[in-house]
Structure formats: C-alpha cells, structure tokens
Amino acid sequence: MSKFSYVLKNTLLNMRRTPLLVFATIIAVLVSSFLVFTTLSARSIVENNTIRWQNGVHVVVFLDDRVTTTAHKQLEESLESYPEVRTVDYFSKLEAEEEFKVLFKDQPELLAEVDYEILPSSLRINLNDPSDYTLIIERLDGNPAVKEIRSSGEAIERLLSLTDTLVISASAFALLIGFAAFILIINTLRIAAFSKKKEIRIMRLVGASSTYIRLPFIFEAVIESLIGTSIAVGFGWAVIEYSKNSVVAESIFDITISDDYLIFLTLSLLMFSLIFGLFASFVGIRKALND
Amino acid sequence: MIKLKNVSLVFQGGSVAISNLTTTVQEGEFVYLVGHSGSGKSSFLKLLYKEYIATKGEIEVANIDVSKLPKWKIPLLRRKIGIVTQEPQLLENRNTFENIAFALEVMGALPEEIEAKTNTLLDLVELNDSAYKYPGQLSGGQQTRVSIARALANNPVVLLCDEPTGNLDPDLSIQIVSLLEKINRAGTTVVMATHDSTIVNRRKKRVIELKDGKITRDEQDGSYIVR
Incomplete structure (x- = not known):
C-alpha cells in the first residue's frame, strides 16, 4: 500500500468515526463561506450599479x-x-x-x-x-x-452605506461562525486522535514520521473545510444566477457581476479554506498528539 | 552497537532514574538487564530509543548519536530499533497478520512487500495457524510473539524488550526467550529487561544488574542473583 492511499484510507476512517461532528463542521464552514461569498458578491453588484452614476451625470x-x-x-x-x-x-x-x-x-x-x-x-x-x-x-x-x-447622489450614498453596513455585519457573523467551525474541527480531530491513541503509539514505536502520523488529521480538516466552502460557493453561484432573472433584478438592480470577479472570489475562498483547514489541524492535533 | 557514557536521567521533581551510567553492548550480543522494580531497567531502554531524553551523558545506538539527535529525526532511530513492551499493544480490530503488517504499512511498503514480509515473520514466530485470529482470540504468549514479529518488521539491528514475559507463565516465558535467542542467532542484538530468574539462569548470557539507576554488576556469563 502506498503512503498516499494509507493516508487517504485513514482520513476517511477518521471521518466515519465521528459523522455528526464532521457534518456539523461542514455546515458551519458552509454557512460562514456562503455569507462571505454572497455579501462580497452583493457589494460588487452594488458597485457595478453605481459606476454608471459615478461616470455619468451627477x-x-x-x-x-x-x-x-x-x-x-x-x-x-x-x-x-x-x-x-x-x-x-x-x-x-x-x-x-x-x-x-x-x-x-x-x-x-x-x-x-x-x-x-x-x-x-x-x-x-x-x-x-x-x-x-x-x-x-x-x-x-x-x-x-x-x-x-x-441628484441621485444621496440615494446612492445611502445605498452604498447600507451595503457597507451589511458587508460588515455579515462579515462579523461569518467570522463568528468561522470560529465555531474552527473549534469544531479542533474537537473532531482531538476525538479522532484520542480514539487512535494506541495506533499512534505503535506508529511512533515502529518509526513512522510525525508528518506521516499527522497527515490523516490534516487531510480530514482540509477536506471538511473544502467541502463546506465548495458547497457554499456552489450555492452562491446558483443564487446569483437565479437573481439575474428575478423581479428584483428587473425593478431595482441590474444584477451584473463579472465572471472574472466570481472566479477570483471562488478561488480566494477555496484557498482561504485550505489554509483555514491546515491551521485548524495544526492547532487541533498539536496537543492531541503530544508533540 | 550500543554505547552509554556517563549517562544520567533525572525526572522533573528530582527523582534519579539513571545515574552516571557507562556501558557498551557489542553487535550480536544478547544482554539481560536485571534488577528490582524501579531499578532503572525501563528507563535504560527508553533512553536508547529516545522516549526519554538523557539529562546528561552520551548515548550511541546503531551508529546514531542519540544524545544529539533532534526530535524530528527520532523516527530514523526507531527504524533501526525493534521495541517490545510488556503489554503487547496490539490493535484489537486487526488480526495477527494485519497487526504485523501494520508496521510495514505505516512505513509505506508496497502491498506485495507487506504480504511476503508478514508471511516470513509469521513463520519465524510460528503463528501461521493464527494469522487470521484477532488479539482477543490469542493467548498471552501468542500476543507477545505477534508483538515481537511486529518489532522485527523493519529489520532492526537492535531489539529492545522491556519485560516481554512479565505477564506470562514460566513455560510461555521460555518459549518467548527461545524465540528471542533464535532472532539473536540470526544477527540481531537483543537487550531484554527482566526480573525473571528462571529465564536468566536458563542459559548463561551477559547480565547487567541495575540498582537505583546504577550498574551494580556486569557479567559475561551471569546469572540472576536474588537479593
């Protein structure tokens, strides 16, 4: 068995041991990422709508x-x-x-x-x-x-100010849920490490490297984080597509947001969730593995 | 193969486990480490595979300077050492074959290599018939043999055994020691901590006796002296 398949097999085994915690973690990451994705997208849409005003007749x-x-x-x-x-x-x-x-x-x-x-x-x-x-x-x-x-300036300024408030509120909320996700990942990993205490002790005795012992836990955190963010981003894209043809789009806003921006936002969130998973796993297993 | 020079181990709180100990074990030797409980036998062995870090002194095992070995290189040392503990520490959800194979698996060995090596080790410890039995279905002696087979999986040059017969009756203990002698004859250096006089006196081997973390006796063809 190659090292990679061993790590992957053990990652999935770890996740199967605590399905409810894994589910809760994914949901928390999902909600947090969805909030960030939608609020940043909404802000971009509002800005796009005001650009015409910015460049036009004031x-x-x-x-x-x-x-x-x-x-x-x-x-x-x-x-x-x-x-x-x-x-x-x-x-x-x-x-x-x-x-x-x-x-x-x-x-x-x-x-x-x-x-x-x-x-x-x-x-x-x-x-x-x-x-x-x-x-x-x-x-x-x-x-x-x-x-x-x-002048439409006052109305637009109010709209931008409202958008900023929404972005700040949603970001704070996303941060709070993100922190909950962080705690959940740490707990999930600690439980997984505790249930594998004997296995880890044997691995140490036979000379498995610390990295090799850690990898299944790191993979678990990263996978949970990436699954949550991927679903959130998928929902986000779906909401934007739906909004483009909605009543709101026809009456108030032109729901235009560039694909480049959405791709940038998606990749940034995925990259952030990768780093988030790595950091959570680092904190989570440091004590559990008694390094 | 093993060198200790002026080695001391003092735990937090000040209790002395090993005190200024100097000794050498040659390649291919079979050494009994004897002494009462708390004499420092386990600490001696744990210093060799860097489970404990010496407070002072120099330790060398299999040409590796253990005293200066950084933490991240400890796995490299342990790949050269086989470790057998008093409790066999078998994984309950794995059968005999899988428990032995585990040591190879975590080192990233290929499936065919794992299969061949594990079968060879099953032959060596005479557990072919129990290959698919789980730890709960094995006797204490059989569990210890699985533990020895697992310790040998990565071809160690030194086998450190910390009272492997501690929980076994005399007959089973002799079977285990016979197995260790067989491994020793194949070239592996064996250091075995024990306080079982029957085993030590059965065949004359080198005996190092410890008391309060110090060597009180080191005889080439020694015996167990009950004090």
Whole structure:
C-alpha cells in the first residue's frame, strides 16, 4: 500500500468515526463561506450599479423658462468656473423632447398625450468628485434661473452605506461562525486522535514520521473545510444566477457581476479554506498528539 | 552497537532514574538487564530509543548519536530499533497478520512487500495457524510473539524488550526467550529487561544488574542473583 492511499484510507476512517461532528463542521464552514461569498458578491453588484452614476451625470439643473436665455448662459458659465465641476452640458427643450420620446417609445398613449412644452431645458453636470453634489445644490440655492435641482447622489450614498453596513455585519457573523467551525474541527480531530491513541503509539514505536502520523488529521480538516466552502460557493453561484432573472433584478438592480470577479472570489475562498483547514489541524492535533 | 557514557536521567521533581551510567553492548550480543522494580531497567531502554531524553551523558545506538539527535529525526532511530513492551499493544480490530503488517504499512511498503514480509515473520514466530485470529482470540504468549514479529518488521539491528514475559507463565516465558535467542542467532542484538530468574539462569548470557539507576554488576556469563 502506498503512503498516499494509507493516508487517504485513514482520513476517511477518521471521518466515519465521528459523522455528526464532521457534518456539523461542514455546515458551519458552509454557512460562514456562503455569507462571505454572497455579501462580497452583493457589494460588487452594488458597485457595478453605481459606476454608471459615478461616470455619468451627477446633478441635473432644470432651468426656469421664464428667465432669459442670457441668465441660463450666465448660470452655465458660473457652473463651469467651479473647481468641483468637470463638464456642464446644456440640454435644450427640443433635446429633452427627443429624449422623452426615446425613453417612452414603448408607451405610445403617453407620448400622444404629453404636452412637450412643459419639458424644461436643463444643465447636466458631471463632477470631479460625485460626492460634491451637495456643494452644487447649496451654491445654486435661490438662483432665479433654476427651477429644480435633482441628484441621485444621496440615494446612492445611502445605498452604498447600507451595503457597507451589511458587508460588515455579515462579515462579523461569518467570522463568528468561522470560529465555531474552527473549534469544531479542533474537537473532531482531538476525538479522532484520542480514539487512535494506541495506533499512534505503535506508529511512533515502529518509526513512522510525525508528518506521516499527522497527515490523516490534516487531510480530514482540509477536506471538511473544502467541502463546506465548495458547497457554499456552489450555492452562491446558483443564487446569483437565479437573481439575474428575478423581479428584483428587473425593478431595482441590474444584477451584473463579472465572471472574472466570481472566479477570483471562488478561488480566494477555496484557498482561504485550505489554509483555514491546515491551521485548524495544526492547532487541533498539536496537543492531541503530544508533540 | 550500543554505547552509554556517563549517562544520567533525572525526572522533573528530582527523582534519579539513571545515574552516571557507562556501558557498551557489542553487535550480536544478547544482554539481560536485571534488577528490582524501579531499578532503572525501563528507563535504560527508553533512553536508547529516545522516549526519554538523557539529562546528561552520551548515548550511541546503531551508529546514531542519540544524545544529539533532534526530535524530528527520532523516527530514523526507531527504524533501526525493534521495541517490545510488556503489554503487547496490539490493535484489537486487526488480526495477527494485519497487526504485523501494520508496521510495514505505516512505513509505506508496497502491498506485495507487506504480504511476503508478514508471511516470513509469521513463520519465524510460528503463528501461521493464527494469522487470521484477532488479539482477543490469542493467548498471552501468542500476543507477545505477534508483538515481537511486529518489532522485527523493519529489520532492526537492535531489539529492545522491556519485560516481554512479565505477564506470562514460566513455560510461555521460555518459549518467548527461545524465540528471542533464535532472532539473536540470526544477527540481531537483543537487550531484554527482566526480573525473571528462571529465564536468566536458563542459559548463561551477559547480565547487567541495575540498582537505583546504577550498574551494580556486569557479567559475561551471569546469572540472576536474588537479593
């Protein structure tokens, strides 16, 4: 029997001796990894959705048609002079009409009934730093040429802040469950080592190396860790695929997340679970094997 | 084969197990280590396979400097030494064949090698008929023979036996010693700790007597002196 098959056989024997503990360990690793996978994926999805806002129009200033176009021009020039502003584009009433027609092309009844005269001209502002939208709102406050100012910045900032809170909470929770998994692995290994006490003593007497004695325990921890993480990642991918076609995806978010990011996340989690298993086995059997 | 020079072993708490002991065992010798319980026989043997670490002194076994051997190299030493303890320490869920094969298995031997070697060892200890019996189905003497066969699996140059006949009746004890003599004749150095006078006086061999961790007698054709 080769060394590897001996180690593998003994790993499986160890796992068969404590099936409930092994199951509990895998579940704990699974929940922990699933939380990490889904929250990091969710954060990436939110970021993808805000990128368009980050690169697009940050503030729209609807102009009052009752004031002169000279006043509109002056406003545009003063906006361009602000250091926070990258570009200002004038959007005429005609362009607003065209845009409206494009946006609502699927609703001919609406297009037929709208009085396009009410659509105001506007200035569309792109900022160097999107978070400066509040400064622009403050500066334009009370300007007679301005009819209304709109910015989605506040809503997006709230969304990002909420996502950050969710990521932190879920990470803390994942850490807690991960710690439980760590304790479970240590206990599983100690029980396995205790039940093999005599076997280990004989192995030592006949000259088996410490590494060789440890390998089945190391394999056990790594296998449990990898099984838990693999199932979690599998669930994670399934949830993302399902979400892409869900009502949420159609109404609020565009569930786009790059395959590259998902592969990176998957490999990182698997690598982490490998290291996690190795470390847990190191701690778990150090005392049990009386090294 | 075995050299000890000014070796001492003091346990935590200060009790002295071996005190400034110096001796040599030549290749191919058969040595009885005698003495009362607590005289240091087991400690002497455990120092040789580095189960205990000497507090001071130099130990050499099979050309390996045991006193300077790092912990991670202890398995290399034990592959050159066969160890038989008073309790046979057999695995209850394995039969005789598997118990002997276990020593080869954990060293990564190939299946065909394990099969051939184990059968040879079963022949040597005359347990062919009990190859598929479990420890619970074997007598004390048979269990000790399994333990000896397992100790010989990796072709050790030294066989250290710590009271292997301690739990056996006189007839079975003599059978075990005859087996050890047979192994010794094949070239293996044997050091056997015992306090069984019948065995020691049966055939004249070298006798090292220990008392309070010191050698009190070392005779080439010695006998067991009841004090």
